[in-house]
Amino acid sequence: MTKGLMVVLSGPSGAGKDTILHTLLQRDPRVKLSISATTRKPREGEVDGQHYYFVTREQFLAMRERGEVLESAEYCGNFYGTPEKPIRDWMAAGNDVILEIEVQGGAQVKQKCPDCVGIFILPPSIKELERRLRDRGTETEEAIQKRLDAACGEIQHARDYDYVVINDTVENAVEAIQNILRAEKYSKCRNFDTIEGVLNND
Amino acid sequence: MTKGLMVVLSGPSGAGKDTILHTLLQRDPRVKLSISATTRKPREGEVDGQHYYFVTREQFLAMRERGEVLESAEYCGNFYGTPEKPIRDWMAAGNDVILEIEVQGGAQVKQKCPDCVGIFILPPSIKELERRLRDRGTETEEAIQKRLDAACGEIQHARDYDYVVINDTVENAVEAIQNILRAEKYSKCRNFDTIEGVLNND
Numbered sequence: 001m002t003k004g005l006m007v008v009l010s011g012p013s014g015a016g017k018d019t020i021l022h023t024l025l026q027r028d029p030r031v032k033l034s035i036s037a038t039t040r041k042p043r044e045g046e047v048d049g050q051h052y053y054f055v056t057r058e059q060f061l062a063m064r065e066r067g068e069v070l071e072s073a074e075y076c077g078n079f080y081g082t083p084e085k086p087i088r089d090w091m092a093a094g095n096d097v098i099l100e101i102e103v104q105g106g107a108q109v110k111q112k113c114p115d116c117v118g119i120f121i122l123p124p125s126i127k128e129l130e131r132r133l134r135d136r137g138t139e140t141e142e143a144i145q146k147r148l149d150a151a152c153g154e155i156q157h158a159r160d161y162d163y164v165v166i167n168d169t170v171e172n173a174v175e176a177i178q179n180i181l182r183a184e185k186y187s188k189c190r191n192f193d194t195i196e197g198v199l200n201n202d
Numbered sequence: 203m204t205k206g207l208m209v210v211l212s213g214p215s216g217a218g219k220d221t222i223l224h225t226l227l228q229r230d231p232r233v234k235l236s237i238s239a240t241t242r243k244p245r246e247g248e249v250d251g252q253h254y255y256f257v258t259r260e261q262f263l264a265m266r267e268r269g270e271v272l273e274s275a276e277y278c279g280n281f282y283g284t285p286e287k288p289i290r291d292w293m294a295a296g297n298d299v300i301l302e303i304e305v306q307g308g309a310q311v312k313q314k315c316p317d318c319v320g321i322f323i324l325p326p327s328i329k330e331l332e333r334r335l336r337d338r339g340t341e342t343e344e345a346i347q348k349r350l351d352a353a354c355g356e357i358q359h360a361r362d363y364d365y366v367v368i369n370d371t372v373e374n375a376v377e378a379i380q381n382i383l384r385a386e387k388y389s390k391c392r393n394f395d396t397i398e399g400v401l402n403n404d
Contacts, residue, residue: 119388120390122396122397122400123400124400125399125400125403126400126401126403127403152401155397155400155401156401158390158393158397159390159394159397161390162389162390163385163388163389163390164388164389164390164393164396164397165388166396166400176384176385176388179381179384179385179388180385180388182378182381182385183365183378183381183382183384183385183386186321186365186366186367186378186381186382187364187365187366188360188361188363188364188365188366191360191366192361194324194366194368195357195360195361197327198324198325198326198327198328198357198368199328199354199358201327201328201329
């Protein structure tokens with residue numbers, strides 16, 4: 001059994017990460033989405049162990065203390081983080097696991113797990129990103145400007161990722177990610193054992 | 203137009219490089235095979251500019267002096283080398299260009315062109331390689347032993363390549379290479395301009 005990949009997926013709000021992930025997960029059941037732990041209260045309809053692992057502040061801090069989360073951050077007084085164990089279990093079972101996290105979290109994971117695969121999703125242009133954010137029709141002008149400023153800041157970090165995928169169409173972006181996942185299985189850094197195996201096996 | 207890739211393909215004799223390349227070139231007309239220059243005389247049926255660029259010793263040494271070959275080597279008193287210009291022209295036209303060369307030449311190209319993609323083709327095992335070499339039925343026991351020794355030496359260099367592909371079946375190996383070529387288009391190191399473009403375009 002080939003071990004699965006750990007994949008960090010980032011990109012600015014409005015780049016279309018959620019739609020891409022939804023399509024990718026539907027298309028390839030071997031791909032799993034990492035589940036975050038959080039100290040915030042579950043919202044209506046959210047299921048523990050499916051949308052999040054809901055934990056207390058004490059539980060979260062203890063997990064982090066024991067080095068059990070790959071990255072963590074605090075928003076609005078709540079902790080969010082990525083527990084490592086479920087990811088490793090999926091990987092060992094041959095699943096590729098996607099961590100959908102923002103660029104600060106992505107940098108933490110890359111430092112802890114240098115062999116993770118970093119993919120950054122780009123909008124075709126900032127203008128197109130603005131159009132998409134406006135089309136949602138759910139945000140004030142001020143909120144949109146804030147998101148656009150944040151997006152430009154995040155895109156500066158695209159260079160820290162292994163791959164850059166422009167979401168011009170969902171179909172193209174999903175295919176690109178599937179290609180990357182397949183190709184990465186052949187990466188030299190994942191195949192030192194393969195080389196040894198060929199030399200030593202009869 | 204996306205610029206094509208420069209791909210260095212190596213692997214021991216008997217690993218099946220020629221069959222893989224033949225299938226790949228047939229399947230994808232965008233993939234081109236680099237043509238070597240040589241000072242040896244053309245054999246029956248060999249066409250200049252198709253099988254090789256046939257040049258004089260003086261022409262070859264002048265080309266090399268001018269830095270126009272990516273790698274070169276001398277076998278049995280003849281020079282062989284890879285002229286850079288035709289490769290760059292193909293790449294500019296959007297073609298991926300494959301350089302089928304041995305590991306010493308591969309190392310020279312990687313040093314000159316760090317953004318080339320290195321792929322090493324492995325046999326499933328040394329025993330299987332031996333079986334394939336014997337099945338050819340064209341070589342003496344001594345020649346086979348020499349090839350096997352050389353193969354083990356070459357496989358040590360697989361670690362210097364970006365990707366390692368086991369040729370268990372031609373179909374799998376060709377698909378692996380096609381996946382690698384597609385994925386490499388999204389590699390961060392080929393997309394600095396893309397990132398700038400998104401940030402600066404309206």
